[in-house]
Amino acid sequence: QKEVEQNSGPLSVPEGAIASLNCTYSDRVSQSFFWYRQYSGKSPELIMSIYSNGDKEDGRFTAQLNKASQYVSLLIRDSQPSDSATYLCAVKGSGSARQLTFGSGTQLTVLP
Amino acid sequence: EPEVTQTPSHQVTQMGQEVILRCVPISNHLYFYWYRQILGQKVEFLVSFYNNEISEKSEIFDDQFSVERPDGSNFTLKIRSTKLEDSAMYFCASKSRRGGIDEQFFGPGTRLTVL
Numbered sequence: 001q002k003e004v005e006q007n008s009g010p011l012s013v014p015e016g017a018i019a020s021l022n023c024t025y026s027d028r029v030s031q032s033f034f035w036y037r038q039y040s041g042k043s044p045e046l047i048m049s050i051y052s053n054g055d056k057e058d059g060r061f062t063a064q065l066n067k068a069s070q071y072v073s074l075l076i077r078d079s080q081p082s083d084s085a086t087y088l089c090a091v092k093g094s095g096s097a098r099q100l101t102f103g104s105g106t107q108l109t110v111l112p
Numbered sequence: 113e114p115e116v117t118q119t120p121s122h123q124v125t126q127m128g129q130e131v132i133l134r135c136v137p138i139s140n141h142l143y144f145y146w147y148r149q150i151l152g153q154k155v156e157f158l159v160s161f162y163n164n165e166i167s168e169k170s171e172i173f174d175d176q177f178s179v180e181r182p183d184g185s186n187f188t189l190k191i192r193s194t195k196l197e198d199s200a201m202y203f204c205a206s207k208s209r210r211g212g213i214d215e216q217f218f219g220p221g222t223r224l225t226v227l
Contacts, residue, residue, distance in 0.1 A: 032214040043203050043218040044155060051214070088155065092214060099145060099157035099168055100216060 002027040004091050006103035014111050019076040021106050023089030026070070032092040033065055035074045037085045038105065044088055048074060079110040114138040116219035118204050124225045125194055133189045133222045135204030143207040144187045145216060146179065148172070148200040155203070161187065194226045 003026040013019045021035075032051050036044035050056045050063040050072065062075040072091075076083055086105040092098050117136045125131050137144050146158040159179055160167040166179065178190045187206075191198055201223050205216040 034215065036218075043201075043221045046215055046217060049215050090155075099160055099170075100147075100155075101157070102155040104154050 002030075002091070002093070002101045004089055004101050004103040006087075006089050006106050008104055009107040010109055011106055012109045012111055013079050015079060015081060017079050017110075019079045019083065019108055019110070021074040021076075021087050021089075021108070023072045023074075023103055024070055025072070025089075025091045025101075027091065027093060027101075028067075028070065029094055030070075030091045031094050033063070033072045034090040034092070034100065035061075035063060035072075036088040036090060036102075037083075038088055039085045044090075044102075076108075079108075081110045081112050084109050114140075116204055116206055116217055118202075118219040118222050120222060121220065122223045122225070124227065127196055127226055128193050131191050131194055131224065133191075133202050133204075133224070135187045135189075135219055136185050137187055137204065137206030138208075138217060139185070141206035141208050141217075143167075143216075144179075144181070145205040145207070146189045147203045147205060147218075149203065149221075150200045158189070158202075191224075194224075196226050199224055199226045 035048040038044045048063040050065045056063045060077045064073045086107045088105045089103040090100040119134045144161040149155045159169040159173045201221045203221045204219040207216045
């Protein structure tokens with residue numbers, strides 16, 4: 001059974017701070033890793049993808065991957081109230097058509 | 113920017129009735145997926161579809177479910193005889209075939225309510 005684990009939160013940070021979201025996964029052959037943002041009642045919105053060990057930066061977002069530790073994280077710098085949402089970690093195994101396995105999400109609240 | 117679209121946004125049905133949920137994937141994408149999310153729970157995979165056939169399906173995707181790509185643009189999920197526990201948000205997603213790009217993009221979802 002492939003598992004993706006996230007701290008459910010809620011995580012609260014003040015505006016302008018760094019929010020740190022963590023995710024671990026059980027399937028060692030996983031190859032692709034994603035962070036989605038989901039606002040209440042809405043669909044998952046892709047914000048970051050990462051495929052190799054190390055850091056990947058996109059604007060205020062940095063994804064970090066450590067395959068040896070089976071660990072993925074997302075840092076949000078200069079957090080804004082509009083970043084308040086649930087952040088979903090998703091993991092995909094090998095093979096083009098393979099599905100995503102989602103974590104339960106971390107609810108982030110950025111306080112003005 | 114191209115988007116996945118889904119219709120209807122909300123479907124209310126009686127238990128035992130058939131429903132068809134519709135999706136228009138992004139036009140140059142070749143991999144298609146259905147996921148569902150019961151209120152307050154994880155997003156769960158149902159089925160993936162490529163080259164006009166099912167690639168993978170989860171244990172949720174039993175004989176009551178079917179998928180079809182009836183033409184070059186639509187991708188449908190049919191539930192033959194709905195149960196109360198089918199009430200959920202159903203998301204369609206699609207993925208490009210471009211090498212190295214593994215990103216799935218989700219539609220806005222259909223909220224299915226079974227009474």
